[in-house]
């Protein structure tokens with residue numbers, strides 16, 4: 764499966780904890796991330812991750828483009844709901860595209876843990892996409 768990992772700055776400690784806790788599961792999949800998130804996770808876990816641009820510099824849009832092109836199966840995006848983001852339109856566009864294409868999307872650590880367990884149990888598929 765192809766998994767995208769993204770976190771806003773105040774959520775980066777959470778995504779690092781998540782990546783450490785679920786490292787063995789994540790290592791079985793193809794991982795993508797926005798720039799800074801990817802760099803931090805690679806540094807902390809040694810996971811192999813394909814890095815896009817940093818979120819505010821177009822990374823969210825690159826991930827959104829992958830969603831639209833059926834190149835992702837799961838998006839974990841730990842959003843900071845309490846801090847205004849300069850690239851809020853990009854954030855909204857990515858979330859919207861996940862809904863347009865029925866891509867599983869976790870926006871907080873609890874839902875992310877459920878998704879990663881489902882991923883490990885082979886319960887995530889792109890059947891919705893393939894039927895379009």
Ligand SMILES: O=C(CO)COP(=O)(O)O
Nearest residue numbers: 797798799800817818819
């Ligand atoms: O801003 C982001 C998501 O909107 C994340 O980008 P970085 O991983 O580059 O910090």
